Amino acid sequence: xxxxxxxxxxxxxxxxxxxxxxxxxxxxxxxxxxxxxxxxxxxxxxxxxxxxxxxxxxxxxxxxxxxxxxxxxxxxxxxxxxxxxxxxxxxxxxxxxxxxxxxxxxxxxxxxxxxxxxxxxxxxxxxxxxxxxxxxxxxxxxxxxxxxxxxxxxxxxxx
Amino acid sequence: xxxxxxxxxxxxxxxxxxxxxxxxxxxxxxxxxxxxxxxxxxxxxxxxxxxxxxxxxxxxxxxxxxxxxxxxxxxxxxxxxxxxxxxxxxxxxxxxxxxxxxxxxxxxxxxxxxxxxxxxxxxxxxxxxxxxxxxxxxxxxxxxxxxxxxxxxxxxxxxxxxxxxxxxxxxxxxxxxxxxxxxxxxxxxxxxxxxxxxxxxxxxxxxxxxxxxxxxxxxxxxxxxxxxxxxxxxxxxxxxxxxxxxxxxxxxxxxxxxxxxxxxxxxxxxxxxxxxxxxxxxxxxxxxx
Numbered sequence: 001x002x003x004x005x006x007x008x009x010x011x012x013x014x015x016x017x018x019x020x021x022x023x024x025x026x027x028x029x030x031x032x033x034x035x036x037x038x039x040x041x042x043x044x045x046x047x048x049x050x051x052x053x054x055x056x057x058x059x060x061x062x063x064x065x066x067x068x069x070x071x072x073x074x075x076x077x078x079x080x081x082x083x084x085x086x087x088x089x090x091x092x093x094x095x096x097x098x099x100x101x102x103x104x105x106x107x108x109x110x111x112x113x114x115x116x117x118x119x120x121x122x123x124x125x126x127x128x129x130x131x132x133x134x135x136x137x138x139x140x141x142x143x144x145x146x147x148x149x150x151x152x153x154x155x156x157x158x159x
Numbered sequence: 160x161x162x163x164x165x166x167x168x169x170x171x172x173x174x175x176x177x178x179x180x181x182x183x184x185x186x187x188x189x190x191x192x193x194x195x196x197x198x199x200x201x202x203x204x205x206x207x208x209x210x211x212x213x214x215x216x217x218x219x220x221x222x223x224x225x226x227x228x229x230x231x232x233x234x235x236x237x238x239x240x241x242x243x244x245x246x247x248x249x250x251x252x253x254x255x256x257x258x259x260x261x262x263x264x265x266x267x268x269x270x271x272x273x274x275x276x277x278x279x280x281x282x283x284x285x286x287x288x289x290x291x292x293x294x295x296x297x298x299x300x301x302x303x304x305x306x307x308x309x310x311x312x313x314x315x316x317x318x319x320x321x322x323x324x325x326x327x328x329x330x331x332x333x334x335x336x337x338x339x340x341x342x343x344x345x346x347x348x349x350x351x352x353x354x355x356x357x358x359x360x361x362x363x364x365x366x367x368x369x370x371x372x373x374x375x376x377x378x379x380x381x382x383x384x385x386x387x388x389x390x391x392x393x394x395x396x397x398x399x400x401x402x403x404x405x406x407x408x409x410x411x412x413x414x415x416x417x418x419x420x421x422x423x424x425x426x427x428x429x430x431x432x433x434x435x436x437x438x439x440x441x442x443x444x445x446x447x448x
Binding site for chain 1: 224322347356359381387
């Protein structure tokens with residue numbers, strides 16, 4: 001795939017909306033387009049967090065492996081969303097698994113290169129970390145709502 | 160208006176507001192472990208018309224009465240359909256009924272979904288749990304009059320895959336090229352290959368297909384879900400007068416006389432159950448209500 005294709009995929013992804021064009025071009029230099037077959041792991045708990053995934057198409061499940069139970073799916077992430085923020089936080093290790101449930105395409109950014117670039121450009125670092133914070137807050141909110149079990153039977157005397 | 164005895168039937172049954180008419184149960188279909196769809200036939204095949212989003216008061220003789228949204232009309236028999244979750248003494252009695260039993264029906268009551276006002280616009284339907292039931296007649300109306308609307312997106316969330324309503328119909332909707340259907344569950348199982356997460360997590364997918372700022376949004380589900388979704392829509396610039404929610408309260412009389420369902424100055428049974436968000440947002444955000 002050409003750099004132009006990668007750049008175009010980056011431009012189309014909501015994570016980079018309103019991002020400076022020069023930054024997008026810089027990110028394209030450290031990115032590749034990757035297709036994952038169903039059931040492929042994008043990342044695995046405990047391994048080095050070496051990539052940042054911008055999902056273009058497909059569905060990715062965030063899972064945790066439980067002994068004698070197998071992988072338990074906690075949430076899914078779809079087109080237009082991102083997978084992985086452990087690459088931005090020491091010790092740069094994945095905390096969960098992420099698995100493609102259907103054929104999934106992603107822009108994959110090299111985490112080491114991205115960290116190096118962010119350490120040289122504070123404005124870019126602030127921009128990316130601010131977007132990541134918004135994603136993390138959204139996921140936390142969704143998780144809290146899941147914990148509420150909103151479809152459970154209501155309590156009290158009902159007709 | 161949708162007619163329960165054929166598409167041509169023009170008017171509703173003239174009846175006393177407080178007198179139930181005896182409808183015969185023609186089928187009881189299990190949807191999930193605790194949710195059933197009852198098919199009801201009007202007496203003497205009399206016409207029964209309603210607007211999508213309206214409800215009836217269903218009376219189980221000797222047990223009590225409960226407000227249940229009309230969830231559709233059977234396409235062949237034109238029997239009226241109500242989807243009931245067995246959560247209390249009346250609803251448990253309702254789902255224990257059998258073919259041939261009789262149910263008292265008063266209605267239809269209330270204000271329905273703005274299917275006419277939405278003509279020419281994109282439409283986003285957000286349903287959670289049994290909230291899909293009152294939206295089903297609206298979605299069917301949109302699909303029957305498909306050319307009157309722009310893009311249509313359905314976002315549907317349930318607790319688990321086993322809790323999804325209208326599975327066959329859901330599959331048909333998912334197979335349509337002129338309807339975008341996204342389904343999510345709070346907890347998946349090994350066989351589930353779809354989305355996992357609350358229904359609001361599907362909004363970015365809808366946003367890719369619709370211009371949300373100009374779309375009509377129809378929403379029904381647990382009130383906490385609607386409150387959170389309302390905020391998400393507001394954050395995306397959707398005007399609150401384009402968002403419609405169906406509210407549920409303890410409806411008793413159905414005709415704004417008893418006050419059980421009062422919400423501030425509004426009576427859910429008469430002024431609703433479908434409201435523009437702009438009319439009820441304050442109450443939804445107020446804990447005392």
